[in-house]
Amino acid sequence: MKRSTHHRGPLAALLGLAALLAAAPSQAQTAADGRLLASGCFQCHGTAGLNGGFGTLAGVGKLDMINKLNDMRTKAARENIMNPHARGYTSEQLSLIADYFSKLPKP
Amino acid sequence: MIKRRNFLDTLAAGSLMALAPLAVRAATVNRVVVVGGGMAGVTAAKYLRLWSGRTVDVTLVEPSTQYTSNIMSNLVVTGQYAPTILNYGYANLVRNYGIRRLVGTVTAVEPGGPLGAWKVTVVEGTTTVVRYCERVVLAPGVQFDAVPSTTNPATAAPILHAWQAGPQTTQLRDHLAAMPTTGTFVMTIPKAPYRCPPGPYERACVVADYLKRNKPGAQVVVLDANAGIMAEKESFSHAFTTLYGSNLTYRPGRVVKSVAAIAGRPEGSVVVDVVVTDALGQTVVMGSETYEAQLLNVIPPHRAGPIAQSVGVVDATGFAPVDGRSFESTVAGKAGIHVIGDASKTTLPKAGHVANQEGKICADAILRAFSGQPAYATPTANSACFSPVSSTLASWLTAVYQYQQDPVTGSWKYVAMDQVSGAAGATEAQAASTGSFSKMNTWYRSLMAETYA
Numbered sequence: 001m002k003r004s005t006h007h008r009g010p011l012a013a014l015l016g017l018a019a020l021l022a023a024a025p026s027q028a029q030t031a032a033d034g035r036l037l038a039s040g041c042f043q044c045h046g047t048a049g050l051n052g053g054f055g056t057l058a059g060v061g062k063l064d065m066i067n068k069l070n071d072m073r074t075k076a077a078r079e080n081i082m083n084p085h086a087r088g089y090t091s092e093q094l095s096l097i098a099d100y101f102s103k104l105p106k107p
Numbered sequence: 108m109i110k111r112r113n114f115l116d117t118l119a120a121g122s123l124m125a126l127a128p129l130a131v132r133a134a135t136v137n138r139v140v141v142v143g144g145g146m147a148g149v150t151a152a153k154y155l156r157l158w159s160g161r162t163v164d165v166t167l168v169e170p171s172t173q174y175t176s177n178i179m180s181n182l183v184v185t186g187q188y189a190p191t192i193l194n195y196g197y198a199n200l201v202r203n204y205g206i207r208r209l210v211g212t213v214t215a216v217e218p219g220g221p222l223g224a225w226k227v228t229v230v231e232g233t234t235t236v237v238r239y240c241e242r243v244v245l246a247p248g249v250q251f252d253a254v255p256s257t258t259n260p261a262t263a264a265p266i267l268h269a270w271q272a273g274p275q276t277t278q279l280r281d282h283l284a285a286m287p288t289t290g291t292f293v294m295t296i297p298k299a300p301y302r303c304p305p306g307p308y309e310r311a312c313v314v315a316d317y318l319k320r321n322k323p324g325a326q327v328v329v330l331d332a333n334a335g336i337m338a339e340k341e342s343f344s345h346a347f348t349t350l351y352g353s354n355l356t357y358r359p360g361r362v363v364k365s366v367a368a369i370a371g372r373p374e375g376s377v378v379v380d381v382v383v384t385d386a387l388g389q390t391v392v393m394g395s396e397t398y399e400a401q402l403l404n405v406i407p408p409h410r411a412g413p414i415a416q417s418v419g420v421v422d423a424t425g426f427a428p429v430d431g432r433s434f435e436s437t438v439a440g441k442a443g444i445h446v447i448g449d450a451s452k453t454t455l456p457k458a459g460h461v462a463n464q465e466g467k468i469c470a471d472a473i474l475r476a477f478s479g480q481p482a483y484a485t486p487t488a489n490s491a492c493f494s495p496v497s498s499t500l501a502s503w504l505t506a507v508y509q510y511q512q513d514p515v516t517g518s519w520k521y522v523a524m525d526q527v528s529g530a531a532g533a534t535e536a537q538a539a540s541t542g543s544f545s546k547m548n549t550w551y552r553s554l555m556a557e558t559y560a
Contacts (some may be wrong), residue, residue: 016366028482031481032471032475033473033483034157034212036368036468036471036483036486037486037487038468039154039464039467039471040464040467040487040488040489040507042467042555042557043460043463043464043491043550043553043557043558044550044553045553046557047157047556047557051556052553052556052557053494053549053550053552053553054546054549054550054553065117067256073445073527076537077525077528077530077534078535078536078537079537081491081503081505081536083534084489084505084506084507084525084534085489085505085507087254087507087525087526087527087528088487088505088506088509088523088524088525089487089507089526090527091526092527093487
């Protein structure tokens, strides 16, 4: 990649840092994205995955959850309401959702 | 052009702000006023507090002392469930999250000048209070359009819709219980968009089921302004033709023109235009029909609630256009006002489960804005819902909506798609079942606990 000769000095450094932050979301930002995506599960699985009527998601291992969701993705959508949910998110979104729940303490 | 010196000063001030002790920051606490205590409003209020670690000051304005759920209200109409199952108070939200509560009605939302971005005027009993805030969230739900009286079209006919749960729900229940054994229950469905796409068909089914068991000579007539069933087409078509083939008639393409009824009385008649859509997509009126009912249940077309109209955030459709990432109004001069729930105009269905999610998307976007971040670019919402088709059977419907850009038009909207198969649209249950009826009760309890506790 060609290096720009413009904007040298502290301002350039700051702008460069800003650009980097904008390009690569910080860990906190990714966590916030995961939390927002996962909040779509709260209606049935409870606020932050606790005390819902359809099973606790807080503290479920990331791989466990991804495996379960991937299994649902292979099943016919109309057989169970969870199948179309697993099929409706992208793999990247499911990974962010699973990551969010896995980092919450087990009840 | 921004001067380098000023730019650096601004950055320095920003980073000092982050290190400032709490006492200094308290002077700049961010304030949000949420207007409307339904599914959307209370969820936004809850998550603004929860996700900000209680640092954002949130006031919830709602004139009622309790919420009456529209979800499940059709089973109150048939007498299967007690009306009390629909009631949810605000005490849990106030106690658990420290939400401030005003039991009043918002009469104005105006620019706040030096005291805050917006000034919200609330009439609370006999007193008027003013709240300044950085953001306003409007969640007023819907209001119903007047329906002309058949005898005097310049006046509005009395309407029993029971489409806003409350006194009309038990009124419809009582009329249904008292209906003659050979009577006809006529209900009308407005043109979409209306609140709860499967709701009217669900009501038709559970009423037909009630009549089949309790008044075998009675009939249900469903007059739909739409060209066909708007949600769970397979489940409801199947129920209409098999379960209720003997006592339910479904007529699409019937748009209500006028109603003859007496306030408080169950009977009445409704005049409808019979419409079809021609090859060019134009609606053509083929004629008109009159239906006599021993119990008339007209659901009029709706629009965003009064405060959305008076604040000026609605367009010609009667609903509020918003940016789907934040639900912030896209009307000029209304930046900082968000509209969520049934009052907003998006491609998401108007339904409680979705309204809850809109509250969370909106809260997240407001909190990001308070920390100088843009809203999450591609939020999602799912519409999971269960619908009873009888006193023992229920179906379900869901879709995951992705906020995405249309590759052809370039416009951003919520689109439902199966990411595995690429199939567009919502998914409905293979068949209605007793298992889904039981899950429906669990779903309702979970959703209401997530929203009101």
